[in-house]
Amino acid sequence: MGLLNIFAKPAEPSLMRLPSGSFTVDPTGRLITSTLPQAFAAGHVAEMAQAVLSAFRLAQEAQVPLTEITVNFSALKLTARELRGGAIIFLSPSALKQK
Amino acid sequence: MIVVMPVRHKLLILDDDQDVLELYREMLAHLPSQPDVHTATSGARAIALLESEPFTLLLSDLKMPKMDGLQVLAIVRRKFPQLRTAVMTSVADEQFRARAYAMGVDLFVEKPSTGKEIIFFLDCIESLLGREVAGGFRGVQSKSLVDIIQLECLSQSSSVLKITNGLLEGKIWIQNGEAIDAAVEDLAGEAAFQKILSWKTGNFEILAAEPARKRTIFNSYQGLLLETAQALDEAQAAEGEALPGSEAAAEGKEPASSLAALARFHGVEFVLASRPGEKEKVDSWGLENPDQVANFVGQTLAGFRALSERLQVGQLSGLEGMGLQRHLAIASHEEAALCAGFRRSLTRNQVQETMKRIVAKWVS
Numbered sequence: 510m511g512l513l514n515i516f517a518k519p520a521e522p523s524l525m526r527l528p529s530g531s532f533t534v535d536p537t538g539r540l541i542t543s544t545l546p547q548a549f550a551a552g553h554v555a556e557m558a559q560a561v562l563s564a565f566r567l568a569q570e571a572q573v574p575l576t577e578i579t580v581n582f583s584a585l586k587l588t589a590r591e592l593r594g595g596a597i598i599f600l601s602p603s604a605l606k607q608k
Numbered sequence: 609m610i611v612v613m614p615v616r617h618k619l620l621i622l623d624d625d626q627d628v629l630e631l632y633r634e635m636l637a638h639l640p641s642q643p644d645v646h647t648a649t650s651g652a653r654a655i656a657l658l659e660s661e662p663f664t665l666l667l668s669d670l671k672m673p674k675m676d677g678l679q680v681l682a683i684v685r686r687k688f689p690q691l692r693t694a695v696m697t698s699v700a701d702e703q704f705r706a707r708a709y710a711m712g713v714d715l716f717v718e719k720p721s722t723g724k725e726i727i728f729f730l731d732c733i734e735s736l737l738g739r740e741v742a743g744g745f746r747g748v749q750s751k752s753l754v755d756i757i758q759l760e761c762l763s764q765s766s767s768v769l770k771i772t773n774g775l776l777e778g779k780i781w782i783q784n785g786e787a788i789d790a791a792v793e794d795l796a797g798e799a800a801f802q803k804i805l806s807w808k809t810g811n812f813e814i815l816a817a818e819p820a821r822k823r824t825i826f827n828s829y830q831g832l833l834l835e836t837a838q839a840l841d842e843a844q845a846a847e848g849e850a851l852p853g854s855e856a857a858a859e860g861k862e863p864a865s866s867l868a869a870l871a872r873f874h875g876v877e878f879v880l881a882s883r884p885g886e887k888e889k890v891d892s893w894g895l896e897n898p899d900q901v902a903n904f905v906g907q908t909l910a911g912f913r914a915l916s917e918r919l920q921v922g923q924l925s926g927l928e929g930m931g932l933q934r935h936l937a938i939a940s941h942e943e944a945a946l947c948a949g950f951r952r953s954l955t956r957n958q959v960q961e962t963m964k965r966i967v968a969k970w971v972s
Contacts, residue, residue, distance in 0.1 A: 514762075524670055524678065525676075525919075545824060556917060560912055560914075564904075564912075567908055568904055568929060569909055571897065571900040571904035573929070574932070578930075579929075580924065581925045583711070584920075584922045602921075
């Protein structure tokens with residue numbers, strides 16, 4: 510059987526799936542709770558948290574305080590609600606729109 | 609006698625499997641247009657090849673080690689915006705299809721497995737290679753929409769013109785050189801055609817024809833263009849008549865700033881246009897602290913754009929913020945950004961709809 514392994518194709522690399530779910534972070538960006546799959550990189554979660562917290566902070570500094578932000582990417586909708594200085598962030602991948 | 613040599617397209621296939629590459633190279637080299645087929649087994653190699661010589665089409669696999677297909681496409685779309693791109697994959701997944709199209713690929717096909725699928729696949733690739741010669745309007749912004757429609761009709765083409773103006777998107781269906789239907793927002797037929805032609809700028813894309821599309825326009829394209837030109841002339845003559853409900857209109861005043869016209873929409877409290885990183889390019893209406901708001905807009909857009917690159921989720925199309933004092937929406941067009949503040953009594957849908965109209969007016 511070992512001989513046949515020579516011809517076996519190595520395991521295919523996996524593509525990163527966009528998760529659907531939510532997570533909460535504290536004011537420093539530390540993850541508190543999450544319903545996202547564990548396979549989704551912690552680094553991506555941290556980057557999203559930082560972008561959201563930074564947006565809330567900058568809005569506050571610009572005297573247009575916000576309690577909720579919705580960011581529309583072509584393939585993902587990110588909704589964030591301010592939560593005692595931290596945030597709860599919802600991710601919803603978009604399907605192809607049929608027009 | 610002058611002999612015109614046909615253009616030989618260059619096609620680059622990217623797949624980590626050498627056997628697959630050879631198979632597709634063999635198949636694609638026999639297309640009617642006889643493209644010059646090159647191959648690459650890694651994203652880095654493909655990008656190096658694209659940098660070294662011009663290609664017409666990149667055909668990429670999705671699942672690859674080190675740099676996957678979506679990562680390659682993200683770089684390619686930014687560095688070579690004129691390059692046509694197609695994804696050929698065995699990953700039959702709606703999410704990846706949506707993300708690939710969101711990133712601007714021209715075609716997403718599953719790897720063919722039957723004879724019929726192979727013929728369909730080859731037809732698609734041949735069509736993609738030929739489309740540039742027949743059309744060539746992709747990203748061309750120096751031509752007016754009238755020019756493009758005239759060219760499509762004169763060449764007796766059948767296609768669908770997709771025109772994007774800010775957040776608005778319109779379509780004109782052309783069948784055998786005649787405009788047969790148009791649609792934008794809730795308008796259809798000639799009304800939609802006139803609305804689309806009133807846009808002064810936009811991005812054009814030519815999509816495959818839809819022969820089954822029901823005809824709603826029966827006027828000839830020359831007649832349509834003439835009537836539209838007349839309607840636009842009348843609209844220009846009537847310019848200065850303000851939007852319904854505007855205070856400036858009621859008082860018959862000219863707007864003090866170019867942004868004041870945008871602020872006439874219902875519920876708008878302030879408007880700010882900026883080029884991130886360039887403070888001197890900030891223009892605002894109704895704001896006491898434009899620099900701070902411009903800083904918020906610039907940094908926030910930059911942060912979320914970086915996130916979109918990292919996650920490969922396509923273009924950042926807009927951002928809405930709801931607050932206890934006021935709501936706001938941010939949109940970007942090319943390098944510029946537009947931020948509008950709204951009364952807090954507006955609902956999220958009202959903010960979105962009003963922002964779409966503001967952006968359309970701003971862009972044009």
